[in-house]
Amino acid sequence: MTALLPRLHVRDLHTRLLQGDSPLPLVRGVSFDLHDGQTLALVGESGSGKSLTALSLMRLLARNARWECSGQALLTDAQGQQHDMLKVSDEHMRQLRGHQIAMIFQEPMTCLNPVLTVGEQIAESVRLHLGLDTRAARAQALRALEQVEMPAARQRLDEYPHQLSGGMRQRVMIAMAMVCEPRVLIADEPTTALDVTIQAQILALMSRLQKDTGMSMLFITHNLGVVAHHAERVAVMYAGQVVEQAGVHELFAKPAHPYTQGLLACLPGRARQLARQSGQAVALQDIPGQAPAMNRLGSGCSFAERCSVSLPACQLQAPPWLGIATHARLCHLEGHP
Amino acid sequence: MAEWRLLLKTLFARRVVLIALVLLALMLLMAAISQWVLPHDPMAMKVSQRLRAPNWNHWSGTDELGRDITSRIFYGARYSLAIGAGTALLAAFFGTLLGLLAGFFKHLDAPLMRCVDAMMAFPDILLGIALVSILGASPTNVVLALTIVYTPRVARVVRASTLVIRELPYVEAARAVGVSTPRLLSVHILPNLMSPILVQLSFIFAYALLAEAGLSFLGVGVGAEIPTWGTMVAASTQYADRAFWTLFFPGMAIVLTALSLQILGDGVRDLLDPRLKGMQ
Amino acid sequence: MSRMSWGILGRTLLGRLGGMLAVLSLVSVLVFLLTRLAAGDPMAMLLGDQASLADIALARERYGLDQPLLAQFVLWLGEVLKGNLGQSIFLQTPVTQVLLDRAEPTAWLAIFSVSLAMLIGVPCGIASAVWRGRWIDQCVSTLAMLGASMPSFWMGLLVIQLLAVGAGWFPVSGYGEPGAGWLTRLHHLLLPSLVLGTLNSALIIRFTRASMLDILGEDYIRTARSKGLTESTVVLKHALRNALVPILTVLGLTLALMIGGAVVTETVFNLPGLGNLVVRAVLRRDYPVIQGALLVIAGIYVIINFTIDVLYVFVDPRVRHG
Numbered sequence: 001m002t003a004l005l006p007r008l009h010v011r012d013l014h015t016r017l018l019q020g021d022s023p024l025p026l027v028r029g030v031s032f033d034l035h036d037g038q039t040l041a042l043v044g045e046s047g048s049g050k051s052l053t054a055l056s057l058m059r060l061l062a063r064n065a066r067w068e069c070s071g072q073a074l075l076t077d078a079q080g081q082q083h084d085m086l087k088v089s090d091e092h093m094r095q096l097r098g099h100q101i102a103m104i105f106q107e108p109m110t111c112l113n114p115v116l117t118v119g120e121q122i123a124e125s126v127r128l129h130l131g132l133d134t135r136a137a138r139a140q141a142l143r144a145l146e147q148v149e150m151p152a153a154r155q156r157l158d159e160y161p162h163q164l165s166g167g168m169r170q171r172v173m174i175a176m177a178m179v180c181e182p183r184v185l186i187a188d189e190p191t192t193a194l195d196v197t198i199q200a201q202i203l204a205l206m207s208r209l210q211k212d213t214g215m216s217m218l219f220i221t222h223n224l225g226v227v228a229h230h231a232e233r234v235a236v237m238y239a240g241q242v243v244e245q246a247g248v249h250e251l252f253a254k255p256a257h258p259y260t261q262g263l264l265a266c267l268p269g270r271a272r273q274l275a276r277q278s279g280q281a282v283a284l285q286d287i288p289g290q291a292p293a294m295n296r297l298g299s300g301c302s303f304a305e306r307c308s309v310s311l312p313a314c315q316l317q318a319p320p321w322l323g324i325a326t327h328a329r330l331c332h333l334e335g336h337p
Numbered sequence: 338m339a340e341w342r343l344l345l346k347t348l349f350a351r352r353v354v355l356i357a358l359v360l361l362a363l364m365l366l367m368a369a370i371s372q373w374v375l376p377h378d379p380m381a382m383k384v385s386q387r388l389r390a391p392n393w394n395h396w397s398g399t400d401e402l403g404r405d406i407t408s409r410i411f412y413g414a415r416y417s418l419a420i421g422a423g424t425a426l427l428a429a430f431f432g433t434l435l436g437l438l439a440g441f442f443k444h445l446d447a448p449l450m451r452c453v454d455a456m457m458a459f460p461d462i463l464l465g466i467a468l469v470s471i472l473g474a475s476p477t478n479v480v481l482a483l484t485i486v487y488t489p490r491v492a493r494v495v496r497a498s499t500l501v502i503r504e505l506p507y508v509e510a511a512r513a514v515g516v517s518t519p520r521l522l523s524v525h526i527l528p529n530l531m532s533p534i535l536v537q538l539s540f541i542f543a544y545a546l547l548a549e550a551g552l553s554f555l556g557v558g559v560g561a562e563i564p565t566w567g568t569m570v571a572a573s574t575q576y577a578d579r580a581f582w583t584l585f586f587p588g589m590a591i592v593l594t595a596l597s598l599q600i601l602g603d604g605v606r607d608l609l610d611p612r613l614k615g616m617q
Numbered sequence: 618m619s620r621m622s623w624g625i626l627g628r629t630l631l632g633r634l635g636g637m638l639a640v641l642s643l644v645s646v647l648v649f650l651l652t653r654l655a656a657g658d659p660m661a662m663l664l665g666d667q668a669s670l671a672d673i674a675l676a677r678e679r680y681g682l683d684q685p686l687l688a689q690f691v692l693w694l695g696e697v698l699k700g701n702l703g704q705s706i707f708l709q710t711p712v713t714q715v716l717l718d719r720a721e722p723t724a725w726l727a728i729f730s731v732s733l734a735m736l737i738g739v740p741c742g743i744a745s746a747v748w749r750g751r752w753i754d755q756c757v758s759t760l761a762m763l764g765a766s767m768p769s770f771w772m773g774l775l776v777i778q779l780l781a782v783g784a785g786w787f788p789v790s791g792y793g794e795p796g797a798g799w800l801t802r803l804h805h806l807l808l809p810s811l812v813l814g815t816l817n818s819a820l821i822i823r824f825t826r827a828s829m830l831d832i833l834g835e836d837y838i839r840t841a842r843s844k845g846l847t848e849s850t851v852v853l854k855h856a857l858r859n860a861l862v863p864i865l866t867v868l869g870l871t872l873a874l875m876i877g878g879a880v881v882t883e884t885v886f887n888l889p890g891l892g893n894l895v896v897r898a899v900l901r902r903d904y905p906v907i908q909g910a911l912l913v914i915a916g917i918y919v920i921i922n923f924t925i926d927v928l929y930v931f932v933d934p935r936v937r938h939g
Contacts, residue, residue: 098845110836160934455643458915460877470899588771595766
């Protein structure tokens, strides 16, 4: 862990959807730090607000709705200058996007423009942010494709997305995002839509690229298995809040928040482990109930009604942050094993 | 019942849609009760009163035979609206039949659609003119001719929707369970087509209205004796320079009605949009 | 493009060509049946009504007019493909000649109107979509709907009253004397093109707006923004390129509407074009002319659509590669 300034410092991010009478809070006070060369995994179920967190930081929220974002998101660029991404002008943010901070998305098919060649989609970033001319930009695009281990890269430059397989399209997305050497990469479930064998390849590629360039990664996923092998730190999200933050080994060995414990207990591998230890068959566990509707949240802990160890206070009072800097949880329960 | 209220609330989310519906309802009402409520007899000719500008007695003035234009507009509404509605309903019926068959039965698709393409190769007015000239000028024939003109358009839309609905999971499930084809078509697929069909109904009503007016203007429509809005505009061409109101008011009637119908159609389409997306 | 894709391209084009020929055949069948219903014998019309009963009886034998309907159709089609569309009853000239004489004003009217409609329609549709919900969108959408509700002949008559009779800026009707210069012709074409062009831009605006809205909601637009591209690049390069296919589609639709609209507009402005000809022919029951005009007009429309289909191939790479 480095004591230097974090590459990305997010403090108290709130995102509300403005609709009808009252704004709907969907991201409720998310804070985290991302250091150079580090991967932070943002884990949670669908609807927990992890994608929205990323989109809010990038200021890419859907334009057919009205949003309200507050908080602080300090990005330290390659020259050491700080920018508050939530407060700078649209034009300023536009210059940061694709250059200092980049994002890759889940569905490579729909995320690439079908009528432009792969090479063009990569080269236009280069021309815009690095000011290179057409030929130099094209050479750079080729290098980017080679970096992401694209077979027959030179040929691919002039091909269209529909001519490529899912894995290759995701490589293109990664190439597009990385060609201007951003300091931070946000990856929103980049392998969820891919075949299992390709998933492993892409994940390995991303790890290697990260080591080579020293960039930081915010890795959003609902797959705990991926987290175990590719992240250094983990933030667990539930109902728009981060409920636990820890180093990856600590989180798996000693989960402190009841939700995290429940998540880990759901893993079939866990059941197998327990069965081996106790010598008896163990039933697969799940967390009873459903994630709460965001417009009907009470004043207490949002997990309280599904929590097997909740106290009466949990329903009424918002839980505090407990624990130490490197392993914190949002919970009332003291010293829970 | 709560679903109906939500439906109506979404439909009237834009005030224009409500205004359009009210306007249409008023027009229909006037057409229906015109016989008893009109200020003047629409057919009464008073040559001494010919081509009078709008005044308190005659709100839209009088035409070349001294007939009150306002009364004629409301009386003529019956014919214009009846022709428009008749065409829309018939075109919707036959178009749905064609589109459903073409969309559902793969081997019928190509031949039926080629026929539709061939029909659509003739611009509306032209086909209408050709058909009316064969059949003869009368309201019934105009409805018949325009039905033939607009059926292909409905068929295209219904076919496109059928193709989508046919692939939906619950239709496949119904088929797998062994539901008979007629039942599949009528109970499972047809209800989902209601929304696009309603939208088409609204628009074709508007197009038929405009087409009938055009045909009557050209002299190949319902025949000059029948007071549709189209024949009124046609008759006014000679007098338009001296008596602008003879041209203006019947035309405005057409514009306002067609506009209201299109706004309503758009409103219904906006309504079904999120629902369609939810289906997919 | 690689050699493989040329093969697929060729096959796609051949397929479209086949479709076009199929439709043209059906069109000719329709016209044949229509004329049969209206006037009886299409072959008699081709021969002209100067032919005596004896001539007709002879022709019946020679051309096998007593043969079944199908044979008659084939014979008729043969004559049509040779360029023989018969003789106009009223004008006593071959129909082909009549059509050629009248083609020019209609062609110019169509070109000016379509150009105006696209020039107004596409930018307005894009602006409407990009600034959705703001006043420019409300204005444009309302005007578009108004345009689609207005009968073209009514607008034409109004415009004549206001700008030609009233202000005297334009000629009231006609095309100018025979042999008039191109400037006079242009002067006569301006008002009708204006009417037809603005009314047809309504459909283009609605189509373009709807397509752009769909496209702007797609994931790849979000990706483009995430790369930090300027908004104008996103709209004009990434979005618009994808809108070319629907815009081509609406161009085809507009041309069809234009042909129909020409019929009415030429009547209102008294232009000696094909549309005017058809109306007069119908009123006078000049069947050879009606038949010929229908064939030609429908045929032109089918060919235009085929051309647009071919253009799709060049505009959308997905079509190119099958």
